[in-house]
Amino acid sequence: MSDQQTNMHPGLNLGYVGGGKHEESKVFGFWVFLMSDLVTFGLVFAIFGTMRNATAGGPGAHEVTELRSIAIQTGLLLLSSFAFSWASLAMKYEAGRWRFLIWFSVAATSGLGFLIFELLDFHHLIEIGAVPQRSGYLSAFWSLVGLHGLHVAGGLLWIGVLTLQILKFGLTDTIKSRITRLGLYWHFLDIVWIGIFSLVFLAGVA
Amino acid sequence: MKHSGPEERRERGFYTLGLGLSVVLTVASFASVMTGILPSAWVIPALVVLALAQIVVQLRYFLHIDFTHQKREDLQLLLFTVLLLAIMAFGTLWVMADLGDRMM
Numbered sequence: 001m002s003d004q005q006t007n008m009h010p011g012l013n014l015g016y017v018g019g020g021k022h023e024e025s026k027v028f029g030f031w032v033f034l035m036s037d038l039v040t041f042g043l044v045f046a047i048f049g050t051m052r053n054a055t056a057g058g059p060g061a062h063e064v065t066e067l068r069s070i071a072i073q074t075g076l077l078l079l080s081s082f083a084f085s086w087a088s089l090a091m092k093y094e095a096g097r098w099r100f101l102i103w104f105s106v107a108a109t110s111g112l113g114f115l116i117f118e119l120l121d122f123h124h125l126i127e128i129g130a131v132p133q134r135s136g137y138l139s140a141f142w143s144l145v146g147l148h149g150l151h152v153a154g155g156l157l158w159i160g161v162l163t164l165q166i167l168k169f170g171l172t173d174t175i176k177s178r179i180t181r182l183g184l185y186w187h188f189l190d191i192v193w194i195g196i197f198s199l200v201f202l203a204g205v206a
Numbered sequence: 207m208k209h210s211g212p213e214e215r216r217e218r219g220f221y222t223l224g225l226g227l228s229v230v231l232t233v234a235s236f237a238s239v240m241t242g243i244l245p246s247a248w249v250i251p252a253l254v255v256l257a258l259a260q261i262v263v264q265l266r267y268f269l270h271i272d273f274t275h276q277k278r279e280d281l282q283l284l285l286f287t288v289l290l291l292a293i294m295a296f297g298t299l300w301v302m303a304d305l306g307d308r309m310m
Contacts, residue, residue: 028279028280031280031283031284035283035284035287038287038288038291039287039290039291039294042294042295043294043295045295046294046298046299049295049298049299050298050302050303050306067236067239067240071236074232074236075232078225078228078229082221082224082225082268085221085224085268086218089214089217089218092214092217093211093213093214184269187264187269190264190268191261191264191265191269194257194260194261194264195257197232197235198235198253198254198256198257199253199254199257202235202236202238202239202253203250203253205239206238206239206249206250206253
């Protein structure tokens with residue numbers, strides 16, 4: 001069975017999952033959700049664009065951007081996305097649940113690291129008085145970066161719940177299908193982050 | 207644990223290539239701002255191009271969106287969403303910037 005024939009959706013090949021067509025439509029449905037989430041992110045980006053100069057004399061892009069921390073966060077999230085794809089391969093090629101869980105936990109750990117660095121940055125922002133109610137720029141900044149951070153936190157919770165399910169039930173077909181959708185979500189968050197680090201942080205201090 | 211077959215090695219190589227390209231594009235983005243090698247007027251356009259390139263790379267290598275027939279529905283869904291989003295986001299920026307000018 002070749003890869004090309006069975007791959008009906010992006011990401012993982014679900015040809016081995018018992019559900020067949022039904023699972024494919026679940027993945028497609030999840031894509032529809034991701035695209036609606038993309039619209040949400042895109043419009044918050046647009047609001048940020050209209051607010052980028054509305055600092056009202058308060059802290060601006062140069063004050064809120066700590067480039068070294070942003071670089072670390074970018075690296076951690078990229079590593080997390082990559083580790084997830086290796087976990088997916090371990091699942092696809094039946095490498096056993098432990099090899100899957102090793103890569104899964106690498107993805108979770110670097111995702112958690114991303115969130116910790118982001119929270120440290122947020123803490124610093126509160127210390128220098130760059131709180132959301134200070135200016136239109138900061139409201140939009142916190143909405144956009146915070147929305148992404150909440151998505152990452154939700155994804156980590158999802159990883160935790162699935163890990164417990166895998167430990168209890170093993171890599172059953174149902175759980176493989178859930179992992180596939182989590183994978184799409186996780187890669188999607190890394191793509192949104194590309195927009196944030198380029199347009200909010202780097203373009204802000206350029 | 208089974209030995210990894212040629213198919214698995216090929217896919218690993220595919221993902222690793224995606225990671226490599228993403229790292230190169232990310233480093234280029236940060237370098238264009240932090241080193242100041244580009245004329246300042248070019249930095250923002252360079253950032254936009256590098257970000258778009260990396261989004262395409264990650265869609266291609268991590269999410270496997272491409273032009274093969276089976277996946278076309280997902281590509282169409284993605285492109286249609288981007289079209290709607292472009293209209294709404296560009297419209298928002300245009301209207302608000304115009305309003306800002308007139309309020310001066």
